[in-house]
Amino acid sequence: MPHKIFLIGIGPDGITEQAAALLDRCPCVVASSRHRHLVPDGKEIIAITPVQQTLALVAERLQNGPVAVLASGDPLFFGIGRTLLQTVGPQQLEILPALSSMQLAFSRFKEPWDDARFVSLHGREAEHVLPLILPHDKVLVFTDRDNSPNALCARLLACFTAVDDAETPARYEVMVAENLGQENERLSSGSLAEIAEKRFNDLNVVILKRRPGPAAFPFGLESTALTHSRGLITKDEIRAVTLHTLQLPKQGVLWDVGAGSGSISVEATRLCPKLMVYAVEKKPEEQANIKANIRAYGCHTIKLVPGEAPALLAGLPDPDRVFIGGSGGNLAEIIATAARRLRPGGSMVANAVLPQTASAAPDLMRDHGLSVDARTIRVTKIEEKHNEELSPITIIRGRK
Known part of the structure; x- marks a missing residue:
């Protein structure tokens, strides 16, 4: 029978008697510098990082006896437990959890945590942080040196100020x-602005608590509920079909090119709160409308990109989805750029009002190696006293 790995959580009171007894049985112990003082004399100590190298050494040492792995708190809560389960399997593991820093933090602040979400920012790039935070009213964050509490609060403030x-x-x-x-x-609390001005030890966790805004349904905003100019907005029925055609991923990047009032961006964000949405719009009046709609519906993961495509697209991350609502006469260039930058398995959707656009867009997409399908939507709105025939819209999709 193969020897076991004893995965031992270390809590605020150190090591338990049960864990100490297991530790005595192990000739080899994996520990970080923080926990080395807990290892009895005479044991071989292996550093917990780099993880892949450590796993290889553990596999060798298991030939000679059990191995103990020391980890902070609950090793299965954003810890090395997941990696060990995936690597050696549950049969070879015995796990002794301790109180996690998450539990301690909520207890210290006397804050219930059954309604909280949990996010680790370890190794996250700054641009990926806010979509993990903003959808939730209560979230505990495991920070790192780059994503410190003050840096996180500063990013949130910049997002709202924008x-x-x-x-x-x-x-x-x-x-x-x-x-x-x-x-x-040390325990600290305050506003976003107050915490943004402070400095903290690297060993910390953050709880962000937001008073809920007005409750709202996740999909189906009517045009009258969105700020827009002179009726220049993707009509409700067309917006619904467009979003269906986009088949948005839960996470990833959406370019909304020629965003207008931002109706597609807002609905996309409400459907997929972790999606990173870039609304590209050149008209100042429409930029103001986009800002108003972001404020109204709390869609702060939308990043307004003021200016004209395709030039501005160079500074955006590669997209998983692209929506072209307006091209300003640059349709060929926008499709060429989007097709080149589109991630494998991604798709772009263009809505065409004019017959020449409906004819040109499919050919342009095919020219850049995309598989194309299209549909023309004709909507009749039936009111109590009259019917309204909307102009037909052709929705063209290109898949990579």
């Missing part, structure tokens, strides 16, 4: 717990 939103920041309370369970433990 759309002239002074109301949403006032709904946030931020709680920071440093060095939990240690003599130099």
